[in-house]
Amino acid sequence: MSNNKKHETKGGLLDDNLQYHVQLKKGDVSDFVIMPGDPGRVEFIAEHFDSATLVADNREYKTMTGKYKGRSVSVTSTGIGCPSTAIAVEELANVGAKTFVRLGTSGAMQEYTRIGEKVIATGAVRFEGTSVQYMPIEFPAVASHDMVSSLINSAKNANLSYHVGIVQSKDSFYGQHNPEGMPIAAELLQKWDAWVKGGVLCSEMEAATLFVVGSYRKVRTGAVLLVAGDQARQESLSKEDYKENMTESINMILESSLEIEEGS
Amino acid sequence: MKSVQKVEQVKHLPLKLGEIARYVIVPGDPNRVPLIAESLENPIHQGQEREFNAYKGTYKGIEVSVVSTGIGCPSTAIAVEELCHIGAEVLIRIGTSGSVDKTAKKGDIFIATAAVRDDGTSKQYIPIEFPAVASHSVVESLIKASEDLNIQTKVGICQSKDSFFGEMEPERMPVAPYLDYKWSAWQKGGVGASEMEAATLFTLSHIKKIQAGAILAIETSDKKIVHDMTKIVLESITKMEKSRNVK
Numbered sequence: 001m002s003n004n005k006k007h008e009t010k011g012g013l014l015d016d017n018l019q020y021h022v023q024l025k026k027g028d029v030s031d032f033v034i035m036p037g038d039p040g041r042v043e044f045i046a047e048h049f050d051s052a053t054l055v056a057d058n059r060e061y062k063t064m065t066g067k068y069k070g071r072s073v074s075v076t077s078t079g080i081g082c083p084s085t086a087i088a089v090e091e092l093a094n095v096g097a098k099t100f101v102r103l104g105t106s107g108a109m110q111e112y113t114r115i116g117e118k119v120i121a122t123g124a125v126r127f128e129g130t131s132v133q134y135m136p137i138e139f140p141a142v143a144s145h146d147m148v149s150s151l152i153n154s155a156k157n158a159n160l161s162y163h164v165g166i167v168q169s170k171d172s173f174y175g176q177h178n179p180e181g182m183p184i185a186a187e188l189l190q191k192w193d194a195w196v197k198g199g200v201l202c203s204e205m206e207a208a209t210l211f212v213v214g215s216y217r218k219v220r221t222g223a224v225l226l227v228a229g230d231q232a233r234q235e236s237l238s239k240e241d242y243k244e245n246m247t248e249s250i251n252m253i254l255e256s257s258l259e260i261e262e263g264s
Numbered sequence: 265m266k267s268v269q270k271v272e273q274v275k276h277l278p279l280k281l282g283e284i285a286r287y288v289i290v291p292g293d294p295n296r297v298p299l300i301a302e303s304l305e306n307p308i309h310q311g312q313e314r315e316f317n318a319y320k321g322t323y324k325g326i327e328v329s330v331v332s333t334g335i336g337c338p339s340t341a342i343a344v345e346e347l348c349h350i351g352a353e354v355l356i357r358i359g360t361s362g363s364v365d366k367t368a369k370k371g372d373i374f375i376a377t378a379a380v381r382d383d384g385t386s387k388q389y390i391p392i393e394f395p396a397v398a399s400h401s402v403v404e405s406l407i408k409a410s411e412d413l414n415i416q417t418k419v420g421i422c423q424s425k426d427s428f429f430g431e432m433e434p435e436r437m438p439v440a441p442y443l444d445y446k447w448s449a450w451q452k453g454g455v456g457a458s459e460m461e462a463a464t465l466f467t468l469s470h471i472k473k474i475q476a477g478a479i480l481a482i483e484t485s486d487k488k489i490v491h492d493m494t495k496i497v498l499e500s501i502t503k504m505e506k507s508r509n510v511k
Binding site for chain 1 (some may be wrong): 379470
């Protein structure tokens with residue numbers, strides 16, 4: 001395991017060992033990595049491990065590695081959006097990560113998706129600009145079947161209220177929250193309506209690229225999106241509820257990691 | 265509450281309201297319908313209109329229909345719409361396909377988790393960014409059934425195209441560079457099989473709020489493989505019916 005100190009001279013790009021943005025090298029991360037968007041959530045997630053060490057902290061990428069019930073696990077933040085997520089997935093895959101599970105928050109899109117519920121994503125709407133720089137738009141952003149099954153099992157075992165289905169990944173946060181104010185309001189509103197009719201469960205900002213880059217890099221992917229807000233009902237989770245629901249989501253992912261054979 | 269009266273007779277399928285099972289096997293080829301129906305108990309031929317051939321029977325006591333879609337997404341969309349209208353809830357495609365990234369080879373059976381939307385039909389339903397994903401529970405039941413039956417399968421993404429000869433002989437097409445470029449992307453992206461109906465089947469299943477899946481034979485339409493795929497699908501249906509009754 002690597003040191004805790006900040007790297008004084010940054011390696012990467014020309015350096016095979018140290019990855020340029022995440023500042024990680026082989027041995028620093030587990031094969032199983034939990035990926036929140038927010039670097040400020042990394043420590044909170046690692047508190048649910050049995051042990052954890054800070055291994056890197058650069059830009060929006062903060063990584064801690066440790067153990068959960070004897071299994072090695074890591075957590076690395078992606079920052080907001082697909083561009084920084086693609087970098088994280090590529091660089092982590094370079095240093096041995098094989099399973100990537102995003103843990104994020106999302107906004108409800110269906111009448112029946114309520115705040116506090118967990119959405120296990122089977123696929124994502126590619127309403128973002130990064131994944132199309134990997135694969136033509138016709139390619140489906142789809143999570144790995146076995147990861148989805150493991151997440152469903154742990155959600156069932158913990159008796160959580162959850163949904164399984166498609167989520168929407170967007171690039172513009174304020175385009176979702178204030179579509180009318182945008183120059184392309186008509187497109188935003190029309191597409192949103194189409195996603196709702198297509199049964200899309202919730203809206204977030206990273207899953208589509210995680211799934212597409214994951215297919216290309218031949219790694220396992222999944223995502224758990226906690227529904228934290230509901231625009232239609234003007235509801236959002238209180239601070240206490242948020243923490244409690246996050247803990248449930250974290251434990252759900254950690255338990256699912258035990259079903260994934262280490263190193264596979 | 266005022267309810268909209270459903271039309272009794274649909275326009276293309278040789279079927280009426282109530283004449284369909286909850287579970288429907290949807291091959292492309294109308295001639296493959298009787299072959300699949302052979303595995304049912306008391307199969308009845310309900311009729312054929314155009315490329316839509318319909319049988320119904322039971323398997324271990326569960327009602328199962330077999331209805332062909334014809335080749336391609338346009339006729340598949342018609343079949344899916346009309347099947348949903350008359351009461352179908354779970355559609356499972358049995359089909360043949362080509363191999364793409366060579367992880368699945370001639371003679372393999374391939375269970376599709378999702379499809380590349382290289383078709384024109386699904387775009388007339390929902391923008392192209394929407395992923396054509398199979399129902400997780402159908403895929404799970406197909407995998408479990410194949411394990412129970414000890415039949416090897418591959419699981420992954422398939423590509424749904426509109427032009428059969430664009431895949432077979434891309435070099436002779438006016439858009440050859442475009443076809444080559446896309447094909448090599450699908451190979452690098454890990455697409456295992458190429459066929460012609462799944463993208464629209466999966467996309468529509470989300471819009472119509474039904475469940476859908478697909479099982480494909482790679483580069484063969486050998487009767488033994490069709491029989492194996494039929495066994496897997498029928499066993500998966502017993503699993504889905506069982507978990508439905510638990511709920």
